[in-house]
Amino acid sequence: MRVALFVTCINDALRPRTGRAVVTLLERLGVAVDFPAEQTCCGQPQFNTGYRHATEPLVRRFDRAFRDYEYVVTPSGSCTAMVRDNYPRIGAKAAAEGRGPELTGIAAAAVPKTYELTEFLVDVLKVTDVGAYYPHTVTYHPTCHGLRMLGLGDRPRRLLEQVEGLELRELPGAEECCGFGGTFAVKNPAVSAAMGADKVRNVTATGAEAVCTVDNSCLLHIGGSLSRQGSPVRPVHIAEILASTEADAQAPVEADTKAPAASGTEGSPR
Amino acid sequence: MSVTYLGMPAFPEAAAASTRDPRLRANLTHATHTIRDKRAKAVTELADWGRLRAAGAAVKDRTLRHLDHYLEQLEAAVTDAGGQVHWAADAVEANRIVTRLVRATGETEVVKVKSMATQEIGLNEALAEAGIHAYETDLAELIVQLGDDLPSHILVPAIHRDRAEIRDIFRREMGHWGRPAPEGLSDSPAELAEAARLHLREKFLSAKVGISGANFMVAESGTLVVVESEGNGRMCLTLPETLISVVGIEKVVPTWRDLEVFLQLLPRSSTAERMNPYTSTWTGTTDGDGPRTFHLVLLDNGRTDTLADTVGRQALRCIRCSACLNVCPVYERAGGHAYGSPYPGPIGAILTPQLRGVEGSLEASLPYASSLCGACYEVCPVAIDIPEVLVHLRERVVEGGPVTRGGVRTVLKSAKGHAAERAAMRAAGWVFGHPRALRAGMRLTSRTRRLHPRRLPGPGRAWSDTRDLPAVPAESFRDWWRRTRGTSSGSKQRGDGE
Numbered sequence: 001m002r003v004a005l006f007v008t009c010i011n012d013a014l015r016p017r018t019g020r021a022v023v024t025l026l027e028r029l030g031v032a033v034d035f036p037a038e039q040t041c042c043g044q045p046q047f048n049t050g051y052r053h054a055t056e057p058l059v060r061r062f063d064r065a066f067r068d069y070e071y072v073v074t075p076s077g078s079c080t081a082m083v084r085d086n087y088p089r090i091g092a093k094a095a096a097e098g099r100g101p102e103l104t105g106i107a108a109a110a111v112p113k114t115y116e117l118t119e120f121l122v123d124v125l126k127v128t129d130v131g132a133y134y135p136h137t138v139t140y141h142p143t144c145h146g147l148r149m150l151g152l153g154d155r156p157r158r159l160l161e162q163v164e165g166l167e168l169r170e171l172p173g174a175e176e177c178c179g180f181g182g183t184f185a186v187k188n189p190a191v192s193a194a195m196g197a198d199k200v201r202n203v204t205a206t207g208a209e210a211v212c213t214v215d216n217s218c219l220l221h222i223g224g225s226l227s228r229q230g231s232p233v234r235p236v237h238i239a240e241i242l243a244s245t246e247a248d249a250q251a252p253v254e255a256d257t258k259a260p261a262a263s264g265t266e267g268s269p270r
Numbered sequence: 271m272s273v274t275y276l277g278m279p280a281f282p283e284a285a286a287a288s289t290r291d292p293r294l295r296a297n298l299t300h301a302t303h304t305i306r307d308k309r310a311k312a313v314t315e316l317a318d319w320g321r322l323r324a325a326g327a328a329v330k331d332r333t334l335r336h337l338d339h340y341l342e343q344l345e346a347a348v349t350d351a352g353g354q355v356h357w358a359a360d361a362v363e364a365n366r367i368v369t370r371l372v373r374a375t376g377e378t379e380v381v382k383v384k385s386m387a388t389q390e391i392g393l394n395e396a397l398a399e400a401g402i403h404a405y406e407t408d409l410a411e412l413i414v415q416l417g418d419d420l421p422s423h424i425l426v427p428a429i430h431r432d433r434a435e436i437r438d439i440f441r442r443e444m445g446h447w448g449r450p451a452p453e454g455l456s457d458s459p460a461e462l463a464e465a466a467r468l469h470l471r472e473k474f475l476s477a478k479v480g481i482s483g484a485n486f487m488v489a490e491s492g493t494l495v496v497v498e499s500e501g502n503g504r505m506c507l508t509l510p511e512t513l514i515s516v517v518g519i520e521k522v523v524p525t526w527r528d529l530e531v532f533l534q535l536l537p538r539s540s541t542a543e544r545m546n547p548y549t550s551t552w553t554g555t556t557d558g559d560g561p562r563t564f565h566l567v568l569l570d571n572g573r574t575d576t577l578a579d580t581v582g583r584q585a586l587r588c589i590r591c592s593a594c595l596n597v598c599p600v601y602e603r604a605g606g607h608a609y610g611s612p613y614p615g616p617i618g619a620i621l622t623p624q625l626r627g628v629e630g631s632l633e634a635s636l637p638y639a640s641s642l643c644g645a646c647y648e649v650c651p652v653a654i655d656i657p658e659v660l661v662h663l664r665e666r667v668v669e670g671g672p673v674t675r676g677g678v679r680t681v682l683k684s685a686k687g688h689a690a691e692r693a694a695m696r697a698a699g700w701v702f703g704h705p706r707a708l709r710a711g712m713r714l715t716s717r718t719r720r721l722h723p724r725r726l727p728g729p730g731r732a733w734s735d736t737r738d739l740p741a742v743p744a745e746s747f748r749d750w751w752r753r754t755r756g757t758s759s760g761s762k763q764r765g766d767g768e
Contacts (some may be wrong), residue, residue: 007747007748009702009708011747012712012746012747012748013712013715013742013743013746014740014742014743015740015743016743016745016746016747016750017743019747019750019751020747020750035747035748035751035755037705037748037751037752038705039705040701040702040703040705040708041698041702043702045695045698046695046698046699047661048642048661048664049664049668049691049695050637050661050663050664050665050666050667050668050669051665051668051669051692051695051699052665052669053669054695054696054699057699057702057703058699058702058703061702061703089658144641144642144643144644144645145644147644148643148644148645148647148648149644175645176599176645177599177641177643177645179599179641180641181640181641181642181643182641182642183638184638184640184641184642185732185733186730186732186733187282187638188281188282188285188600188638188639189282189286189732189733189735189736190282190285190286190289190290191282191285191286191289191600191603191604191639192641192732193289193735193736193737194289194295194603195599195600195603195641196736196737197736220740221737223738223740224733224737224738224739224740225736225737225738227737227738228736228737228738
């Protein structure tokens with residue numbers, strides 16, 4: 001089975017360790033992973049802010065990057081939802097405007113093969129025990145797009161429940177939005193911050209060491225609020241938990257902020 | 271649209287003020303969480319809720335597609351039953367018609383049934399200008415009117431007030447409007463309700479003119495329907511000599527069979543009741559029973575223009591249950607007033623900019639008053655995809671495009687004031703269109719990450735005021751892949767599938 005990883009722009013630039021975790025996890029499960037370098041962004045920020053026309057080249061780019069693959073796997077509920085719900089809309093609207101007749105076909109091809117990571121694990125690979133070990137207390141925040149647009153249901157929980165050493169803590173008000181909402185966080189900062197504060201209060205109330213989601217965008221917002229409050233709760237993407245093994249538990253926490261060991265001249269200033 | 275709310279600040283400013291009011295936040299959170307939990311329970315009692323919801327959406331869509339036909343059928347049926355039908359293109363015309371009708375009776379006082387349509391057109395204010403006093407008889411509307419306040423919820427207009435505030439308003443204001451509040455009135459719900467009952471009874475018994483809206487109009491029989499919880503509406507609908515009903519044209523349903531679907535959907539969605547307590551239906555006039563004169567004012571006020579929009583028209587399915595308000599995390603924190611119209615919450619965020627146009631700054635800000643979390647769509651009993659319409663309207667705000675205004679097809683220019691955002695989106699689009707440039711940009715960001723400010727300037731400040739920025743990693747995923755797997759996107763594994 002050959003799978004293309006759509007790592008998403010936020011993971012690529014800001015949380016690369018999530019992408020690395022997906023590669024580790026899938027390869028451990030016997031899946032060959034490709035990373036087509038042609039890929040960039042799904043277009044969600046532009047689309048949701050009202051710049052639909054600006055998303056059309058990105059839909060075409062998605063197609064160029066992934067057309068040769070049977071499966072596209074994404075560690076992001078909202079980027080998967082963008083492809084699944086909005087690519088067909090972009091195609092239909094373009095067709096109605098008499099432009100980009102190929103967009104409808106692109107959408108039709110992309111929708112059935114694009115999977116959010118936990119969907120892919122449970123529905124395609126049919127596994128819930130991925131052999132992970134994570135000796136921590138964790139609370140799970142179901143992100144809105146994963147929950148409502150994709151209908152992930154209990155897939156992430158079923159995966160987490162099989163992780164050895166992991167204790168899952170119930171999150172009060174779990175299904176309420178964290179307040180990120182892409183550009184909403186910038187356009188309505190007061191309401192976004194108020195929503196974030198309530199979410200963080202609920203996360204903290206669980207007493208868990210880590211809060212996990214299927215989406216790093218929400219996690220950046222929740223993590224940013226936790227960090228500002230000096231909270232010790234760690235924001236962790238579910239892929240990183242599922243990729244963890246006993247060996248990782250012994251090793252010190254790998255940080256993205258450390259320069260790569262063999263980066264040569266590309267090393268960052270220390 | 272409404273006279274009352276014009277000149278409101280754009281949503282973000284109004285909402286920011288509300289988030290700093292702890293009493294308002296506490297009242298709203300308590301009320302919305304209570305009702306949303308009850309609704310969820312009431313809905314899960316029905317095994318066929320999903321099918322009912324689909325039926326509701328289908329009936330509304332079919333009716334809207336043939337709206338002209340059903341409205342003409344309704345007009346004929348109402349006229350046959352002894353009523354008179356008036357058509358109002360906008361708020362000004364509707365107010366003029368109602369004012370003329372009230373004046374013709376020689377009365378200067380009217381009692382009102384809670385009605386969103388009359389809020390929308392600012393009828394009370396228009397009547398006041400003509401020297402006619404309109405008394406709200408719905409308990410929550412009474413609280414709002416006595417408090418010289420604005421409604422902040424579709425179903426519970428005084429949701430932002432707690433018992434102590436209501437007691438103070440009653441004590442202070444009731445005497446100016448009629449029967450004063452009883453001596454020593456406490457804030458117990460029973461005492462407050464009794465005070466309102468005594469105060470309102472005088473109005474019901476003396477009023478010669480009643481004004482209402484309607485939740486539904488049945489085309490086949492010319493019947494109007496009001497669904498309410500208190501029975502005050504029924505008093506206004508039966509006691510006065512003249513009844514004037516102002517109703518949006520989208521409220522028509524073809525038959526009583528269709529009505530049956532909505533009489534199941536509405537109470538469970540709005541008040542979490544299995545059956546509605548007071549459902550009043552009236553058809554024209556009947557000798558010796560109820561009002562002797564009945565007028566129906568059919569209100570357009572932007573609805574036909576909304577109907578012309580193939581994506582946005584689903585907003586006209588709305589049956590004003592307010593389930594979307596009660597689950598909306600943005601409404602819960604911003605409160606109803608921030609939406610600047612009688613239609614707050616998610617439905618208001620899509621309805622108001624369509625009825626009024628998106629050219630005003632408040633109207634242009636409303637489609638952005640959502641995190642697109644989708645909770646509103648999930649609970650909507652007629653399956654209005656509110657997030658879809660929000661994004662559709664955002665496009666109208668920033669990029670312009672074809673719209674219908676006053677029945678005329680026109681093309682809106684892209685909005686001013688989004689130049690910086692548009693430039694940023696364009697730049698991002700270019701970078702995302704060139705993976706090599708994206709990689710170079712990521713490298714530059716990584717290398718300079720020690721120099722990044724902790725607080726951002728400009729629009730980004732809003733983020734860094736309350737949240738820490740994410741630390742930029744030393745190496746992007748892209749570069750890690752190249753470094754560890756080689757330059758050609760994992761080609762070493764290509765073709766070696768299972």
